[in-house]
Amino acid sequence: MVELSPDEAVLWRWEFVTINETIVFTWIVIGILAILAWASTRHLSPTPPFSRRQVALETIISYMRGEIREIARRDSDPYLPFSGTLFLFLSLSSILGIVPGYRSPTSSLSTTTALAACVFFAVPVFGILQQGASDYFRRYVQPTPLMLPFNVIGEISRTVALALRLFGNMMSQTLLVAVLISLAPLFLPVIMDLFGLLIGQVQAYIFAVLATVYIISASSDEKAVEEEPEIEEKPEIEEESEENPKREPEGGT
Amino acid sequence: MAAIDTIGTASIIISGLTMAIGSIGPAIGESWALSRALSAIAQQPDEANTITRTLFVGLAMIESTAIYCFVISIILIFSNPFWDYVISMGG
Numbered sequence: 188m189v190e191l192s193p194d195e196a197v198l199w200r201w202e203f204v205t206i207n208e209t210i211v212f213t214w215i216v217i218g219i220l221a222i223l224a225w226a227s228t229r230h231l232s233p234t235p236p237f238s239r240r241q242v243a244l245e246t247i248i249s250y251m252r253g254e255i256r257e258i259a260r261r262d263s264d265p266y267l268p269f270s271g272t273l274f275l276f277l278s279l280s281s282i283l284g285i286v287p288g289y290r291s292p293t294s295s296l297s298t299t300t301a302l303a304a305c306v307f308f309a310v311p312v313f314g315i316l317q318q319g320a321s322d323y324f325r326r327y328v329q330p331t332p333l334m335l336p337f338n339v340i341g342e343i344s345r346t347v348a349l350a351l352r353l354f355g356n357m358m359s360q361t362l363l364v365a366v367l368i369s370l371a372p373l374f375l376p377v378i379m380d381l382f383g384l385l386i387g388q389v390q391a392y393i394f395a396v397l398a399t400v401y402i403i404s405a406s407s408d409e410k411a412v413e414e415e416p417e418i419e420e421k422p423e424i425e426e427e428s429e430e431n432p433k434r435e436p437e438g439g440t
Numbered sequence: 441m442a443a444i445d446t447i448g449t450a451s452i453i454i455s456g457l458t459m460a461i462g463s464i465g466p467a468i469g470e471s472w473a474l475s476r477a478l479s480a481i482a483q484q485p486d487e488a489n490t491i492t493r494t495l496f497v498g499l500a501m502i503e504s505t506a507i508y509c510f511v512i513s514i515i516l517i518f519s520n521p522f523w524d525y526v527i528s529m530g531g
Contacts, residue, residue: 257490348504355507362514393500396493 193290194297209295216280216292247275258396259403265317266399269309273302274395281357281387285380291387294357296350303350306398307342314405323405349397356390444530447522455513462509469502 193208200206227240237245251271255263280291292298314323327338360383367375477495481488515521 254493257493351511352500352504352507355504355511358514359507359510389496390500393496396497397500400497 193292194295196290208290209292209298212280212283212289213292213298215289216276216283219283220275220279254396255399258399265313266402269313269402270395270399273305273398274391277302277353277391277394278388281391282384284383284387290361291357293353293390294361296354296358299350299354299357302353302394303346306349306401307346309398310342310401310405313402317406326405345401349394353390353394356386360386443526444523447520447526451516451520451523455516458509458513458516462512463506466502466506470499473498473502 193212196208198206198208198211227244230238231241232238248267248271251274252263252267255266255270259266277293280293283289284291293302311323314326328335360379364376364379364383367379473495477491480491484491
């Protein structure tokens with residue numbers, strides 16, 4: 188019998204308090220992140236010589252700022268703490284998968300649901316902080332009040348999708364390695380583990396980007412919302428117009 | 441024991457069918473999105489960053505339908521509620 192999630196591996200139990208592997212590994216990830224953050228923010232200096240830790244930290248932070256700025260097309264500072272923390276947590280928790288005995292806490296549905304719930308509640312918080320409660324809640328009854336239930340369902344279903352997507356990807360990877368170990372124990376699991384590292388990073392990136400997109404779409408004013416699709420669609424139109432002349436000679440020959 | 445046989449057989453067949461049928465749509469959709477993105481990158485290499493980011497997010501969205509199917513089939517095989525119920529009734 189394969190253990191589907193690290194939830195089922197209970198390490199310590201007292202009355203109704205249960206400590207399972209998910210909780211312990213989450214603590215480990217949080218502890219490593221906290222220690223790394225503490226160690227790399229000591230002795231920050233604005234002038235050379237920089238310490239290595241400071242350079243690494245600045246690289247990560249400036250990359251995340253750049254990504255958020257390109258998605259939001261505005262100042263990234265309000266969104267960086269939330270999205271960046273999500274990314275760092277997910278990224279580290281899947282990188283640690285190379286340590287034997289460790290099971291990523293994200294391969295448990297409870298962790299991913301908790302993270303998705305954070306995003307679910309962060310969306311209205313950011314929206315209300317940036318444009319006020321009345322403007323934010325008016326979004327739900329547009330274009331007509333008839334759309335209210337659909338908007339609410341959309342909010343909930345995308346949260347469920349966020350949780351299930353991360354859980355499905357991470358759990359499938361763990362399960363695949365477990366099945367492969369019983370089939371071909373020598374080389375294949377190593378390759379799949381390498382592949383799993385890549386998938387873990389991609390999923391961490393996607394989770395953080397989706398969270399950012401949800402938050403920004405809720406907290407942007409009307410003008411920015413109208414502007415965004417225009418920029419997004421532009422390359423497609425150009426692509427269509429460029430593609431057509433190319434196809435014609437192909438068809439002729 | 442008839443109930444257990446039926447539930448076991450149905451679970452295995454249905455979980456296989458879920459993956460088989462459920463992965464057709466996302467596979468076609470993802471390959472289509474990928475080929476469009478590749479031709480877009482070939483035409484506009486400068487926009488590769490934007491296209492790649494949008495592609496990843498879009499692929500994740502498309503893939504989620506396949507992930508739903510996967511979760512369903514995993515539940516059917518490894519933690520089937522009906523199976524557990526019948527076992528608990530029989531035991």
